[in-house]
Amino acid sequence: MSVQNIYDAVVEFNIDKVVSLVEAEIKIGTDVSEILSNGLISAMDEVGQRYSEGEFFVPEMLMAAKAMKAGLEVLKPLLSQGESEKKGTIIIGTVKGDLHDIGKNLVSMMMEGAGFEVYDLGVDVDTEKFLATAKEKNADVICMSALLTTTMPFMEVTVKAIREQGLSFKTMVGGAPVSEDFAKKIGADGWSTDAPGAVETARKLTAK
Amino acid sequence: MEFTKLFSQSEVERVHEASLEILENVGMMVRNQKALAIFAKNGCQVDMETMMVKFPREVVEKARKTFVPTYTFTAQDPKFDVTMPGDRPIVVTGSSAPNIIDPETGEERRATSDDIANIAYLINELPGFDVFSISTLADDAPEGQFSLSRFYPALKNCKKPVRSNTPNMDDLKAVLDLGALIAGGEEEYRKRPFINHHYCPVVSPLTFDVESTEAVIYLLEEGLPVYGTIVPNAGMTSPLSLMGTLTLGNAEFLGLATLTQMIRPGAPMIYAVLSTVADMRTGAYAPGAIETGMLQMAHTEMARYYNIPSGGYIGLTNAHSNDAQSGYETGMNTTGALLAGADLFNMGGLLGSLMAFDFAKAVIDNEIALMLKRMKKGFEYSEENLCLDLITKVGPGGSYMDLDHTMKNMRTIAVLPKVATREMRRRWEDQGKPDAHSRAMKEAAKILSKPNKSRFSEELDAKVRSYFKGLVAGDAKWGI
Incomplete structure (x- = not known):
């Protein structure tokens, strides 16, 4: 008990x-x-x-x-x-040019709370760092956050780079200005309005 | 007009003192190398390793000595130049929303450079707006022209001061090249720099970022106009008390102001804020909340203590359509700010907490702007305006309708709204019961269906287009 x-x-x-x-x-x-x-x-x-x-x-x-x-x-x-079985490995960070991380930190903690292995790269993270860490940790999902509307395009850069390099990482995007349409448009695999939703999405993306 | 005061003089001084304590004892994290060097050279205690900067109070007080009381937005057409505080309230559009409410379908979609052209033209024509801060992003921007695809349609279609930001130095320099081309040379441009740069270099709590800080330093060194907005969010990035958030935001403003004055003593500044209280139920951002207006009023009182212009993003809404919420959030917060003496109102055209531009919202906000300007103009106290002689002449039981005095004042004494209805119910029903949104859309269509006389000349446009290959069309066109 x-x-x-x-x-x-x-x-x-x-x-x-x-x-x-x-x-x-x-x-x-x-x-x-x-x-x-x-x-x-x-x-x-x-x-x-x-x-x-x-x-x-x-x-x-x-x-x-x-x-x-x-x-x-x-x-x-x-x-x-x-x-214990591994639920999946998540790489998470706020994209280049952006230092806003409150939402990202919350998602990061909730992901850990759900049993994922989480590598939080902090803020101002460029594509190279996302990809290098994802390769090193054999990640399942790369999660990108942005608050500024002007830094959102960096999410697309990373999604494109994954495609171009033929990598298998799934991507999730989030942050106040990010919408489902935007996520679809840039070809991200997942999106959520809030932290619990992000956990659900990650579970779906990593379901084997 | 006497301004609303929230604090006693000693309370204002205590907030200032407390801000100095924060800067001296807690300090700020400065993630930009140039800024670290500038702070180190000018008497701050700088730890290059941890990027922590502590501000001895005399360093901040020295910066305060070179604060100036005015700030000018320069326009392509000098008749649209505006200076604070004299021309207050300066009404500006809200900026950099990713989306737009499609005027035809009413659905939200990503905004494009064509939308920016239409918005620029609309803002050029609406008399309540003084400055066009580029309302949206341009989703159709060709690669490498993220900012050009915003500034080109904006400058092409609006002769009022244009304001916005750029995400990196390459974009900033491209935008300045565009300015020089329009002005007919770099030297000419510097005489009248009509691109008014704005950034949020401070990320609360107490952190200078990399890219925006870099842009601010560059523009200050070049002698070009720039100012920043301080954006604490109570419960998230600042204490969950209004006093705590005011004080933290004030300290952050002083940190940015100190950097500004170190680089260029006497550089004009605006004490601009978007201080908010987060909705702790969900963490939602709540710029439309009444606390945003209260915080603006308090920051404005601090700005008056420093004798510099003040304002910020005030009058935003969380509403997703032009409903009652959209009206009362914009209306109440801007009224509070105006009465407290704020000079700058970044308020126009955006719905959904800065997420989407809406043409009708811009037209409604134009009307709110005209009301605010009317309020500011006030009662025009004078012996003559008491109208004692008229009151005597008409006497009890007469009428004021047919007097010269009435004829003289009837077009100017009251705001004559185009959106607000004053029809009797029956006539309004006969018109199909139009609400404020549909009346405002009609006004937008009326303006936008005519050709834009303020557009670039063909010669200038050809020059710009041959310099920047592959530019978006950037023309206002209204198909509805």
Whole structure:
């Protein structure tokens, strides 16, 4: 029943409690993937759900993601021993010329919360860096964010480069000025209005 | 006209002091190498490794000494030049939306250079607008002409001051080449630089970016007009209190102003902001919220303390159509700002939180602009305007309808709206119950279906087109 307590602690965004509960579960030998799936990840699904219904505000979603991440950090050394399946690898960053990263950071945390392996390249990221990191980490999806309308064209540059080089990475775009039409027009594989939606889209794109 | 005051003198001074404390103790992160060097050379404590800059208070106070109280927008046609604060309120279009509401279908789509040509012509003709800030991007821009595809149709069709930004130095230089071509040489252009550059070089909280900062430095060094807007978003990039966001934004303004005055002492500036409070339910950006107007009023009070012109993106809306929300958000926020003494109103034509231009919104905003200008003109207090002699002459029970005085004033004393209806209900019903949106679209069509007399001459256009190969057509045309 204590995995349920972890779930509750994430939904209450109590970081210390999540960490101590995860530690306690590991100590008594609970299956690590059970802690991950039924404790942490399903709690974040609940958080995303509550946000979508308007019950949770953005800061609550962010705090829950932080609590989830703290629990994940405790689990990580054990997970890398191959006890849990990998959900997929995400490369994320704000595009060249743009320093706005609040939305991107939230998506990044929610992706981690959903169990993805996330490499956040920060802000002002050019195509070369997106592609080099994606190749190095054998990524599934490259996620690009922009707030300025004038930096949106850099998303298209990266999508084109992936095509031209015959690479198989999927792409997702997001940020206040990005619309579904824009995503389609530049040939991106995915798009979302908000962070929980981005997680859903990434799940679809990485479904094997 | 006395301006609305939100703070006592000691409260204003405390906000200034607190801003100095932020700059001195917290500092700003400066991601641009040239800016770091300029700050280091002029007395700031600069850590080249971490890019952190701390501003001793005397450095900021020294910069303040060279602030100037006026700012001029220069136009291609000198009759459209405007200077703040004398010509306040200066009404400007909102800029750089990616989309447009298609005037024919009413659906949102990506905007093109042809749209910019139409918008430029419309703004040239609408008397409420003083400056055309290029409203949209141009989705049809040929490769390498991202900014030319915006500035060319804008300058070709609008003789009022044109304002916008560029995403990088190559684009900026191409746009300046275009200006020189139009002016008949670089030297001529510098005498009357009619492209008015604007950037948001400060990314809240407390960070100078790379590209915009580079452009600002270049333009200041070249002696060309440029100013920046400070854009904190409470709950996201600034504290979730109005006072905290005012103070952080004020510190950021002082940081940018200090850089400006270090490069060119006496360079004209505008204390321009788009300070907002995020909708914490979803994180949505809320420039139409009433708090945007309140923050503008407070920033304007700070600008008055520094004796420089103020304003910003005020009068935006989150509404997606010309509905009641669009009207009350633009109307309430601009009214507040005007009463507080703001000079510059980047307010016209955009729906959906800066996402899409709409022709009818621009026409409605023109009417709001005329109302704001009327408010600013005020009561014109004078003995003569008390009209005591007239009141005596007409006496109780008479009429003022047939007086010379009335005839003299009837076209000027009140705003005579083209969008707002004053019809009796029956007549309005007979007309098909047109709402504000459809009345405004009619006004737009009336203007845009006539040829643009302010367009470039054929010779000039041929010169520009042979210099920049493959330019978009850039002509206003209205097919509806």
